[in-house]
Amino acid sequence: MSANVLIATPPMTVALIGNPNTGKTTLFNRLTGTRQRVGNYPGVTVARKTGGMEIDGRAVTVIDLPGAYSLAATSPDERIAIESLQGWIEALPDVVVCLVDATHLRRSLFLARQLADLGRPLIIALNFTDEMRTRGLSIDADRLAQRLGTRVIPIAARNGEGIGRLCAATSETFASPPVSRPPEWPVSVAESVALLRSELARRGGATVEDALLRRMLFEDDHALLGRLGVACQECAPLLDRVRRPIRTAGMHPLAAEALVHYRFIDSVIAEVVSRAANAKPGRTERIDGVLTHRVSGLLIFAGLMFVVFESIYTFATPAMDGIEAAAALLRGWVRPLLAGTPMFQSLVCDGAIAGAGGVIVFLPQIFLLFFFIALLEDTGYLARTAFLMDRLFGWCGLNGKSFVPLLSSYACAVPGVLATRTIEDPKARLLTVLVAPLMSCSARLPVYVLMIGAFIQPVYGATVAALVLFAMHLVGLVVALPAAWFFNRKVLKIRVQPFLLELPPYRMPHPKDVLWRMWEGGREFLKRAGTVILAMSILIWAALYFPRPARIVDETRREFVAATATAATTTPGAIEARLAANDAVLQAALDHEIAANYLEQSFLGRAGKAVQPLFAPAGFDWKITVGVLASFPAREVIVSTLGIIYHLGEDAQGDSLRDALRKAKWTDGALAGRPVFTLATALSVMIFFALCMQCGSTLAVIARESGRRWAVFAFVYLTALAWVAAVLVFQIASRIS
Amino acid sequence: MNFDPAARTVCDLLPGEWATVSAINHDAGIGRRLLSLGLMPGCRLRLLRRAPLGDPIMVELPGCVVCLRRLDALSVSVQEECLQTS
Numbered sequence: 080m081s082a083n084v085l086i087a088t089p090p091m092t093v094a095l096i097g098n099p100n101t102g103k104t105t106l107f108n109r110l111t112g113t114r115q116r117v118g119n120y121p122g123v124t125v126a127r128k129t130g131g132m133e134i135d136g137r138a139v140t141v142i143d144l145p146g147a148y149s150l151a152a153t154s155p156d157e158r159i160a161i162e163s164l165q166g167w168i169e170a171l172p173d174v175v176v177c178l179v180d181a182t183h184l185r186r187s188l189f190l191a192r193q194l195a196d197l198g199r200p201l202i203i204a205l206n207f208t209d210e211m212r213t214r215g216l217s218i219d220a221d222r223l224a225q226r227l228g229t230r231v232i233p234i235a236a237r238n239g240e241g242i243g244r245l246c247a248a249t250s251e252t253f254a255s256p257p258v259s260r261p262p263e264w265p266v267s268v269a270e271s272v273a274l275l276r277s278e279l280a281r282r283g284g285a286t287v288e289d290a291l292l293r294r295m296l297f298e299d300d301h302a303l304l305g306r307l308g309v310a311c312q313e314c315a316p317l318l319d320r321v322r323r324p325i326r327t328a329g330m331h332p333l334a335a336e337a338l339v340h341y342r343f344i345d346s347v348i349a350e351v352v353s354r355a356a357n358a359k360p361g362r363t364e365r366i367d368g369v370l371t372h373r374v375s376g377l378l379i380f381a382g383l384m385f386v387v388f389e390s391i392y393t394f395a396t397p398a399m400d401g402i403e404a405a406a407a408l409l410r411g412w413v414r415p416l417l418a419g420t421p422m423f424q425s426l427v428c429d430g431a432i433a434g435a436g437g438v439i440v441f442l443p444q445i446f447l448l449f450f451f452i453a454l455l456e457d458t459g460y461l462a463r464t465a466f467l468m469d470r471l472f473g474w475c476g477l478n479g480k481s482f483v484p485l486l487s488s489y490a491c492a493v494p495g496v497l498a499t500r501t502i503e504d505p506k507a508r509l510l511t512v513l514v515a516p517l518m519s520c521s522a523r524l525p526v527y528v529l530m531i532g533a534f535i536q537p538v539y540g541a542t543v544a545a546l547v548l549f550a551m552h553l554v555g556l557v558v559a560l561p562a563a564w565f566f567n568r569k570v571l572k573i574r575v576q577p578f579l580l581e582l583p584p585y586r587m588p589h590p591k592d593v594l595w596r597m598w599e600g601g602r603e604f605l606k607r608a609g610t611v612i613l614a615m616s617i618l619i620w621a622a623l624y625f626p627r628p629a630r631i632v633d634e635t636r637r638e639f640v641a642a643t644a645t646a647a648t649t650t651p652g653a654i655e656a657r658l659a660a661n662d663a664v665l666q667a668a669l670d671h672e673i674a675a676n677y678l679e680q681s682f683l684g685r686a687g688k689a690v691q692p693l694f695a696p697a698g699f700d701w702k703i704t705v706g707v708l709a710s711f712p713a714r715e716v717i718v719s720t721l722g723i724i725y726h727l728g729e730d731a732q733g734d735s736l737r738d739a740l741r742k743a744k745w746t747d748g749a750l751a752g753r754p755v756f757t758l759a760t761a762l763s764v765m766i767f768f769a770l771c772m773q774c775g776s777t778l779a780v781i782a783r784e785s786g787r788r789w790a791v792f793a794f795v796y797l798t799a800l801a802w803v804a805a806v807l808v809f810q811i812a813s814r815i816s
Numbered sequence: 817m818n819f820d821p822a823a824r825t826v827c828d829l830l831p832g833e834w835a836t837v838s839a840i841n842h843d844a845g846i847g848r849r850l851l852s853l854g855l856m857p858g859c860r861l862r863l864l865r866r867a868p869l870g871d872p873i874m875v876e877l878p879g880c881v882v883c884l885r886r887l888d889a890l891s892v893s894v895q896e897e898c899l900q901t902s
Contacts, residue, residue: 577846
């Protein structure tokens, strides 16, 4: 029986297409149940997504095509849409559902007319009918269906109204596609199509439908011609020849399609749309009067951004502390269990658990960030922030949409880079990704606090200390904009894309969609970046652990006993006796000494000593250099690494480490005996940490979002930039002071 | 109707002012995107407001509201409407 059913009802593929902000993703979620990103911001759906559903026992695959205003591809998203509908990406969809915003009927119908011209079985889903009613608009759906020659189904995707009817209509259309009524083209367009057809036939190319030939005529893009084997340099003259009839008829070839479609659309709208006499003026316009006002708009914007930023920074802290405490607890619990195998113990505790903790610790911030982004985007406010901020970022190739990702990067660059998905201009998006790591993230704070606490506050007082801390947070932004400008002009060399941003009406976001988005963001981060971060943590653990020669324990013990005896003016025997009697203080000091010597002898320790001359111009000794190298996977490691190197143990923080740094002296070279850390060194270390790409997680995310090539580029440029800046700061500051 | 770069453009409108599109420069990328949104000669539009820093501008087109940079908006020339209010 079931086999019969399967034969009787073959699977069906439905492509969902529509303008940005028509609730397409919401409809996709309601249809397939697998929720994903829902946006109120043009271009949210970047990747093509599919989902499964069932209509009357028939398996249906729903393809969620990227939001597009037109089939004339002006962006990679729109190219994906047209290529899917041509069956070039995979099998041709059986039914195309075009989502139309009932409150923006005129604009939405343009895409619907282009689809009608392609001649695929088409259904119009008229969304936001609930909103339309509250605005006092009404649309005669039957008359609209008559004029378009397709089924028109009024729905309200948010609350599920009309979804059942839409499914039924899809089934019917699949079973018996209606005879669609293609647009009536002027004679001149038909002539041009015939010319193009004969030109292509002369070249022996495959025969193509008229609809596709028209797409070539109306577009400036030569990708379609290229697909038919026309050489790149021939495209422009060829199109110029075949477009002559259109031009002779007095139309600009690139405008002809819109003129024909909108003439039809305007006549249809006059017939089917009626506006109640008491129609209210737009709520959106009134809200915009406040939210984009030059005074109140900016104040509210600053306030909102402060709340968002503060929340990501503050609300996440208890959860992050909790995760860190849990990781520490787990390490403390596991450590004795594995005491028999010290290497395995260290791998599990210091490598795996610490590494996994280092991944999970980002989750609270990422959840919060995606929650706020979903909220800002789905209400329509994110587009307004782009409007307010565009001038500030536009000059260097970024755009207004770069603001929120850059702000988020102040908490952490990982969610910041993920947030660049809201930027649809690929160039502005890449630029934002490249400069996002420059924003002073929360992991830099411990370094600033340590350096400022040790070298600036005691000498210059709390006010200067606070100012320096503020300046350190500003440095990244000040460097980022010129850096973006430079990459825009010298590296990417792509001409300026026009910035056209639709400002969608303000809408109430659906809690389910917001929560789903938040969950999905966190899950994706764990899956995509988590594995890489974990692997890197284990690698760096190995570089710090091995080769670990056994003789170090004895050697260190001997030296320690001798040195302690001399310092305390007793005999080595007395010290040995105290150690044998389990003197806790003495044993801890010895353990720290052993850990420090292991670190010094480790691969990374040796590497630090080897490359120290490279960092000498910045005033770094080998200990700082090892700290710098060890912090490439995660910059906050510097504090604990310095703790180990300065023989204080891993947990050393605050006062003891501050004192150790102040007492540190050069052991050899021209500066022997002079303190390592001066004001110049402290500033140079801080500037290095402010600019350097010392974050494996960010690199992993950049590689996932923009490709490995750009991750390498970001790493190289940021490290070079940090080195140059540190050297400059050290050289200038040491000459002044 | 050909595009005349010297003509009055959307940028020259006062906030709240309505105007009729007289020509669009289709050779600029923005022209084509505006066209697909249904903005063509003869359409009425309104400058809603400028961003706090003067750029970009918010324009009401027939059926939607968009934000444009001044540089791009120079591709849309308009004719002011005599004493018409809405």
